Amino acid sequence: MIVAVHQPQYLPWLGYVHKMIQADVFCYLDNVQYKKNEWQNRNRIKTAQNWQWITVPVSYRFPQKINEVEINNKQKWNRKHLQALVTNYSKAPYFENYYSTLSECFDRDWKYLSDLNIFLIEQLRGLLALQQKPTILASSLTLSDEPTDRLVEICKSVGADTYLAGQDGANYMNLERFEENNIKVIFQEFNHPVYPQLYDEFQSDLSIVDLLFNCGPESLEIIRKANP
Numbered sequence: 001m002i003v004a005v006h007q008p009q010y011l012p013w014l015g016y017v018h019k020m021i022q023a024d025v026f027c028y029l030d031n032v033q034y035k036k037n038e039w040q041n042r043n044r045i046k047t048a049q050n051w052q053w054i055t056v057p058v059s060y061r062f063p064q065k066i067n068e069v070e071i072n073n074k075q076k077w078n079r080k081h082l083q084a085l086v087t088n089y090s091k092a093p094y095f096e097n098y099y100s101t102l103s104e105c106f107d108r109d110w111k112y113l114s115d116l117n118i119f120l121i122e123q124l125r126g127l128l129a130l131q132q133k134p135t136i137l138a139s140s141l142t143l144s145d146e147p148t149d150r151l152v153e154i155c156k157s158v159g160a161d162t163y164l165a166g167q168d169g170a171n172y173m174n175l176e177r178f179e180e181n182n183i184k185v186i187f188q189e190f191n192h193p194v195y196p197q198l199y200d201e202f203q204s205d206l207s208i209v210d211l212l213f214n215c216g217p218e219s220l221e222i223i224r225k226a227n228p
Contacts, residue, residue: 002186003160005029005138005151007066008117009039010056011207015190016121017128018223019166022188024133025158030067030114031139034060041069041113043207047088048199051206054081058113067114067139078106085209092198094216098127102209124208128220134158148174155183162186193226 004023008030009016020026034040042055057072071077082103089095105123110116118137125132141157143150151173155163162184165173169187178185192204195215211219 001025001158001160002162002164003027003155003158004164005154006166007032007040008114008121009043010041010113010117011043011054011120011124011209012039013043013205014192014208014211014223015188017124017130017208017220018190018227019164019188020125020130020133021220021223023164025160026133026135027138027154027158028114028118028135029138030118031065031137031143033063034058034066034069034113036060040066040117044205045084045088045207046197046199046203046210051203052084052088054084054207056081056113056116065139067112067137069113071110071113071116073110082106085213089198089209089213092213095213097216098209098212101127124212127212128208129217130220147172148177152177152181152183156181164188189227191226193222195222 001024002022003025004019005027006016006019006029008028041058042053044051045054057075057077059070059072085099085102101123105120136158138154141154143153151163163178165185165187167188167190175185194202195211197203197210197214211222215222
């Protein structure tokens with residue numbers, strides 16, 4: 001059994017989905033320290049001028065964990081994000097197929113960032129027709145604060161014999177700890193696919209919504225074929 005572990009990201013990119021495809025169990029690492037100016041509260045979409053950030057404003061106090069960070073709802077971020085999708089993707093071939101689901105997500109009242117992110121990811125899994133494999137919250141487990149031991153304990157808690165690490169995982173993990181616990185480590189190999197987009201030259205590393213709006217029901221197969 002393969003387990004993958006990742007912080008819940010906002011409207012994540014294709015590589016995040018690729019990791020979910022490969023895993024038998026996916027763990028949302030929601031109980032580690034929140035990092036500013038990364039992917040937990042923002043992502044990128046394509047525009048006629050290149051690309052732009054869409055960012056969820058948060059009320060963050062160091063050293064809050066991801067599942068403790070509240071959204072700053074004094075700012076009408078949800079309306080702005082929906083308008084950004086309409087402005088930049090309304091002419092995409094499959095915009096109408098998916099916009100209503102995303103709109104319903106944004107219309108809900110969200111207090112915590114991690115709740116929003118995880119709900120959106122689960123909705124996106126459904127839109128992609130990605131097999132609904134088990135997921136687990138790291139915050140539901142009793143885990144070590146040491147990064148490698150935490151990952152080992154997540155693997156053991158779900159009965160996994162293989163850990164799927166990110167491409168740069170070897171830079172921060174103690175691989176010997178996995179060996180000591182008879183857990184195999186494999187590293188994600190993700191080759192970003194090129195697919196039809198609106199506007200000019202292809203832009204990679206965008207939110208998965210860019211692929212969905214442009215390629216619709218072929219989106220999941222595009223990710224699979226690019227990474228056999």
